[in-house]
Amino acid sequence: MNIQTIAVVGAGVMGTDVALDLACYGYNVILKDIDSEAMDRARKKISNDFKLVKMVKKDVKSRTLEDVWGQISFTSDYDRFGEADFVIENITEDWEAKRKVYRELREVCSPDTLYAVNTSCISITKVGSLMPDPEKVIGMHFMNPVPVKELVEVIRGEHTSDETVDVSRHFLESFKKVPVIVNDFPGFVTNRVLMLTINECIWSVQDGVAEPADVDKIFRLGFGHKMGPLATADLIGLDTIHHSLLVLYDSYKDPKFRPCPLLVKMVDAGYLGKKSGKGFFQYHL
Numbered sequence: 001m002n003i004q005t006i007a008v009v010g011a012g013v014m015g016t017d018v019a020l021d022l023a024c025y026g027y028n029v030i031l032k033d034i035d036s037e038a039m040d041r042a043r044k045k046i047s048n049d050f051k052l053v054k055m056v057k058k059d060v061k062s063r064t065l066e067d068v069w070g071q072i073s074f075t076s077d078y079d080r081f082g083e084a085d086f087v088i089e090n091i092t093e094d095w096e097a098k099r100k101v102y103r104e105l106r107e108v109c110s111p112d113t114l115y116a117v118n119t120s121c122i123s124i125t126k127v128g129s130l131m132p133d134p135e136k137v138i139g140m141h142f143m144n145p146v147p148v149k150e151l152v153e154v155i156r157g158e159h160t161s162d163e164t165v166d167v168s169r170h171f172l173e174s175f176k177k178v179p180v181i182v183n184d185f186p187g188f189v190t191n192r193v194l195m196l197t198i199n200e201c202i203w204s205v206q207d208g209v210a211e212p213a214d215v216d217k218i219f220r221l222g223f224g225h226k227m228g229p230l231a232t233a234d235l236i237g238l239d240t241i242h243h244s245l246l247v248l249y250d251s252y253k254d255p256k257f258r259p260c261p262l263l264v265k266m267v268d269a270g271y272l273g274k275k276s277g278k279g280f281f282q283y284h285l
């Protein structure tokens with residue numbers, strides 16, 4: 001299958017960087033969001049993150065920011081989705097929101113289009129059940145920040161075909177990703193473990209065991225992590241952590257996944273982490 005045009009749905013933290021990464025490797029990208037402010041932030045993020053890409057990725061050194069703008073078209077509608085070989089969906093981690101989008105996508109895309117769900121915890125099988133051809137639906141859990149992280153956790157839904165897995169693997173390798181294929185279970189491997197760790201660290205802060213900086217220092221110096229769990233939570237977005245824990249809690253019906261009240265309070269207060277300028281730590285926007 002010759003993949004040239006990728007429709008990226010959702011221009012938030014992940015979708016924007018997915019679009020940038022693909023554009024750096026010459027793919028035609030249609031980047032869609034329903035929020036005009038998100039689009040403005042996406043343009044700014046692409047300009048900023050492109051500098052990072054140039055520093056860390058030797059194979060795209062000859063690319064310019066003008067090249068990148070030439071590869072990405074920004075849109076708030078589905079007009080060009082019929083051209084998409086692959087859709088990579090990165091909207092908010094919320095089942096009802098995702099359900100609505102897939103209902104729309106099935107009306108506007110070609111029958112040959114493949115669908116990659118970028119989700120932290122939502123079942124790929126459940127997303128597949130929304131589509132006429134669930135064999136063409138696969139999970140692609142990209143790591144943040146996308147252009148510098150090679151790993152992609154690829155999730156095979158119950159009905160995902162071997163062909164979709166093979167095409168996805170080759171597609172990801174074409175822009176220097178390293179896919180690891182796992183089976184579909186809520187949270188997969190990464191977030192089943194990571195969300196629990198982050199949540200437990202937040203409980204430790206709430207219980208007054210340690211300040212956020214010390215919690216993270218323990219993980220960095222004690223366990224050799226490059227980044228502590230609370231800085232990771234800020235990078236991911238505390239709203240996304242909250243949504244992910246709710247999905248895990250609902251899926252396993254296990255109280256160990258209940259979101260810590262301090263997390264809920266911070267989300268209610270608009271302290272979403274790096275994207276809002278304040279989370280467990282402070283950031284310049």
Ligand SMILES: NC(=O)c1ccc[n+]([C@@H]2O[C@H](COP(=O)([O-])OP(=O)(O)OC[C@H]3O[C@@H](n4cnc5c(N)ncnc54)[C@H](O)[C@@H]3O)[C@@H](O)[C@H]2O)c1
Nearest residue numbers: 010012013014033034035038090091092093119120144236
């Ligand atoms: N943030 C991370 O580190 C991370 C890592 C891996 C996977 N994920 C997953 O990726 C997905 C996106 O996460 P994010 O952090 O980019 O979220 P985000 O909140 O930063 O961005 C989501 C974007 O989706 C847009 N959106 C919502 N409904 C839409 C619709 N119907 N059509 C088009 N756009 C719509 C919003 O306007 C927003 O710009 C989530 O499912 C999340 O769990 C996030």
